[in-house]
Amino acid sequence: MKQIKRTLKLLRRSPYHALAAILAMTLTFFITSLFVILILGGQLVLNYFEQQPELHIFFKEDVQDSKIEEIAQNTRTTGFVKEVKFISQEEALAIYRERFKDDPQLLESVTADYLPKSIEVAVTKPEGIIEITKLVKDKPEVEKVVSLSEKAIENLTSSVKVIRFGGIIFVSTLTVVSFLIIIMVVGMRIALRRDEISIMNLVGATKWYIARPFFLEGAFYGLVGASIAAFLTYAVLLFYSPNIQEFVEPIQIFPIHPVFFLYLWVGEVLIAAAIGVLGAAIALYRYLKIR
Amino acid sequence: MIQFESVTKKYPNGQIALDDVNLKIEDGEFVFVTGLSGAGKSTLLKLITRETRPSVGKVLIDEQDILKIPEGKLPILRRRIGTIFQDFKLLLNRTVFENVAVPLEVLSQKDSHIEKEVSATLEKVGLLEKANNFPAQLSGGEIQRTAIARAIVAKPVVLLADEPTGDLDPKTAREVVELLEKINKEDKTTIIMATHNEAVVNHFKKRVIVLKKGKIEKDTKEGTYEAD
Numbered sequence: 061m062k063q064i065k066r067t068l069k070l071l072r073r074s075p076y077h078a079l080a081a082i083l084a085m086t087l088t089f090f091i092t093s094l095f096v097i098l099i100l101g102g103q104l105v106l107n108y109f110e111q112q113p114e115l116h117i118f119f120k121e122d123v124q125d126s127k128i129e130e131i132a133q134n135t136r137t138t139g140f141v142k143e144v145k146f147i148s149q150e151e152a153l154a155i156y157r158e159r160f161k162d163d164p165q166l167l168e169s170v171t172a173d174y175l176p177k178s179i180e181v182a183v184t185k186p187e188g189i190i191e192i193t194k195l196v197k198d199k200p201e202v203e204k205v206v207s208l209s210e211k212a213i214e215n216l217t218s219s220v221k222v223i224r225f226g227g228i229i230f231v232s233t234l235t236v237v238s239f240l241i242i243i244m245v246v247g248m249r250i251a252l253r254r255d256e257i258s259i260m261n262l263v264g265a266t267k268w269y270i271a272r273p274f275f276l277e278g279a280f281y282g283l284v285g286a287s288i289a290a291f292l293t294y295a296v297l298l299f300y301s302p303n304i305q306e307f308v309e310p311i312q313i314f315p316i317h318p319v320f321f322l323y324l325w326v327g328e329v330l331i332a333a334a335i336g337v338l339g340a341a342i343a344l345y346r347y348l349k350i351r
Numbered sequence: 352m353i354q355f356e357s358v359t360k361k362y363p364n365g366q367i368a369l370d371d372v373n374l375k376i377e378d379g380e381f382v383f384v385t386g387l388s389g390a391g392k393s394t395l396l397k398l399i400t401r402e403t404r405p406s407v408g409k410v411l412i413d414e415q416d417i418l419k420i421p422e423g424k425l426p427i428l429r430r431r432i433g434t435i436f437q438d439f440k441l442l443l444n445r446t447v448f449e450n451v452a453v454p455l456e457v458l459s460q461k462d463s464h465i466e467k468e469v470s471a472t473l474e475k476v477g478l479l480e481k482a483n484n485f486p487a488q489l490s491g492g493e494i495q496r497t498a499i500a501r502a503i504v505a506k507p508v509v510l511l512a513d514e515p516t517g518d519l520d521p522k523t524a525r526e527v528v529e530l531l532e533k534i535n536k537e538d539k540t541t542i543i544m545a546t547h548n549e550a551v552v553n554h555f556k557k558r559v560i561v562l563k564k565g566k567i568e569k570d571t572k573e574g575t576y577e578a579d
Contacts, residue, residue: 062459062462073444255440255442256442258440259440259442259453260453260457261429262400262402262429262434263429263430263433263434263453263454263457263501263505264426264427264428264429264430264454264457264458264505265426265457266423266426266457267423269457269459
């Protein structure tokens with residue numbers, strides 16, 4: 061307790077050094093948090109599409125139900141079909157109404173006659189989408205085939221990979237910068253306290269006694285920086301969650317469980333404190349030859 | 352007892368600070384070490400705290416060869432030795448009380464014990480009423496008395512004083528040495544004082560060791576100052 065008080069007292073004596081170190085840590089871990097969430101979110105989106113490969117076949121106005129059944133049967137011959145669901149004009153209207161329930165202007169003028177009949181084909185593998193699309197797209201009864209193609213999934217996968225790779229490079233660079241700032245700040249403090257340290261040496265202080273406040277200082281920068289970063293991330297996500305959710309509909313990402321933020325905070329604080337302590341250890345070795 | 356056995360100290364630049372020095376200082380003695388600048392006075396004191404090591408020879412304290420003390424155990428040796436410097440080496444951002452408390456803080460003593468010991472020591476050196484002052488608010492004599500209080504607060508068995516009167520006027524210098532004499536008599540602390548102060552050495556009539564070019568030129572029981 062006495063050591064913690066002593067460390068806080070030292071921090072108060074040169075607050076700008078402390079502020080620089082804390083800001084570096086905050087920036088590093090805020091960006092880290094955003095990348096972690098972006099990567100996990102991207103993975104969720106990807107999983108959603110990978111687990112739900114499906115395509116919608118829309119038919120022209122005058123196509124008979126029997127013809128639609130025939131085409132549905134054709135798709136089954138590809139061997140990729142898990143399930144085929146017929147959607148009548150009335151069902152399409154119900155879906156339309158549900159989707160635009162908050163916009164009465166869009167609902168007013170639309171009746172079932174305006175909407176096409178369709179079938180929803182769930183496939184067992186993403187490549188089934190390409191096969192079935194090839195099979196049905198040129199048929200005279202078919203108006204349009206809508207699907208998330210394999211190519212799109214590939215693009216999404218490679219985007220997530222790029223974000224992951226970019227994130228690692230960016231976060232690693234920021235971590236190195238924070239690390240160097242901690243070494244510099246603790247080094248400056250050691251230089252400022254050189255007289256005190258030499259007196260302590262002479263009156264019989266152990267190396268550990270001399271080094272302890274610097275280790276605590278490093279850990280403090282990590283603790284405070286990572287905590288501020290976790291809080292900022294939480295606040296930013298809370299603020300933007302309606303917009304992000306609307307963007308990724310119908311994939312359910314929000315609300316993020318508070319336990320996730322707890323894990324994020326604990327993980328980041330531990331990593332940040334380790335960076336702080338390691339930075340202090342290097343500064344102590346560099347300037348005082350304390351190992 | 353402090354013993355130097357054939358101690359030679361040669362610095363990396365080739366300068367010989369001490370040359371084959373043999374010396375014995377008994378417990379409770381008060382010794383002046385005199386000599387011109389560069390004669391080896393400070394080196395002699397630094398060898399006792401093992402701030403530096405001899406190139407040749409042994410330094411023994413209570414028959415223990417201090418060169419054999421492992422690095423990690425050095426603090427234990429240094430807790431038995433108090434040191435006073437010409438430039439005082441007080442921490443300017445700490446009060447008199449806080450400066451004196453440093454040796455007890457490094458021993459992780461309880462606050463109540465620190466409070467009691469520091470107050471008693473400040474009273475002994477006549478500075479209790481200045482406990483909350485910062486060094487910048489003190490006179491030269493008061494600053495040196497603060498440094499003495501810091502050196503004795505942990506009750507060392509040996510007190511080393513390196514030119515403690517160097518920056519003081521004659522009257523204050525004598526007061527400071529009187530205080531050291533009082534500590535020597537009351538606490539039986541061994542005192543080794545390196546000095547150039549002729550008036551002080553001649554006035555107090557203590558054992559005087561004269562160093563010249565790293566060698567002991569004279570060692571007199573109740574000696575006087577000799578510069579050359």
